Amino acid sequence: MSAGTTKIAVTVTDIVPLNDLVTRFRFERTDGGLLPTFSGGAHTVVEMKDGGKTRLNPYSLMSDPSDQTAYTISVRRDDAGRGGSLFMHRNVTVGDEMVISYPVNLFALDLRAHKHLMIAGGIGITPFMAQIKQLVATDGRFELHYACRNQALGTYADDLTAAHTTKVHVYFDDDKQAIDLENLLDGQPLGTHLYVCGPKGMINWVRKTAEDLGWPDEAVHYEEFLAPQSGKPFKVRLAKSNLEFEVGEHQSLLEAIEAAGVDAPYLCRGGACGQCETDVIEADGEILHRDHWLEDDEKRSGRKIMPCVSRLEGRIIVLDR
Amino acid sequence: MSTFEFPPSIISRPVYGTLAPRRGKHHLMIADAEGAEALLELAGKDAALMPRAHIIYVSGDVENPFVEKLRNIAPLHLYVGPSYNAAVPRLRRMLQDAHMGLQVYLAGTEGLMGQAMLEATSAGIPHTAIQTEHRGSVARRMQCVHCKGITENVITDPFTCSHCGLHLFVRDHYSRRIAAYQGVCVDAEDPGNVPPAVRLYS
């Protein structure tokens, strides 16, 4: 069993609405013990018992990685999403008992870096909150450029600027402020590592600009959790488990497999970690690959699928599971 | 041509490629002896690199015909020096002032590429992002694992450590941190029983 599927029973001890969209939740161990330490950039998968459904959503840990008494996450309400964030906002109250996974880090700092340059967009600020605490404690050199819609929605922008005046730069879209990315990247000393977390467009823009300027891939880190998307229902057959069932319109393939009682591997549930990779035996239809994990030729081959985010458009898919 | 195909070996042994033009505003090229050929070919692949290129060339001797050819490909700067050590202060200074996006190209002997690689990685460039192309001599820079002394230009196996005098076996075990292969005493079990020295890769 991998770390990310080991569970911890926690109690919600604090809920703080930060603005119209974002609310912070604090978890402490229900048994009163200490939580594992983690490294900045790690996430936890939160289990939500929503009626008959279990939702599992990954959230970046934003508390101090060395603080073992509590974890905090910040959840942005997504009214058009599949319901996980709405459940957190509407149904969770202080005192609730919940289950979260051990922390897993798919967005770790590269500690060989001479300097850490961070670029955040919107709620993408959360992993950097923990990374900055880690860097402050270890005397690491960092600089954060944070783009958000406006002052009111600039989650933690004030706290960050107050604490790190010379290192944090905030940009408000509504005021037409934008990161001067090319100049910013161009002026970085050798040994700088670049980290970006935010909407897809921002990640692509930062990666592309860095590549055009000759930055090595090894020095460019990004994290984007893809939320599984809804789609037409289709059938799945698990060859090893000898089961056949349907994947609903708003269900991911992974969720359907779990609902059928099969313990399938996962870590990020967002197409990034590679843990859920599954062999496809046969597919009657087209696989809609949505992950960041498989190589293009693997996607084209039709022999692999990442069930956490990808699905079939067609009749039936047969998996080696 | 001064190329040599090294046989496959243990994972520790560096492998070299063929220099290819990369994107970026600044290009640092370091070569010795026949390594110049690889730079000339690189310029042939993309002449647009050269107005943004700084070449550090260790010529070995002043009569070296490559110097003129390197001048003809018109790099932004061309430094020609007698030895790698003489070029080190300049190299360090350049890396200290350089920004991310700098592309590093190394060509020539293993000893030169290894040492220049060490400077570049210490400056913060990931080693996998540095291009290399072997040209010329297959002689190696060896470290004696016993006395830690470095012997340059080792061309036979075994060889005699230039510091402690032990007879050392040439291994493919390489240290990126020291930029040298590891030489181990060949007659430790049976002192004096030293196999005849054979030229490397002959």
Ligand code: FES
């Ligand atoms: S669970 Fe991470 S890629 Fe699917």
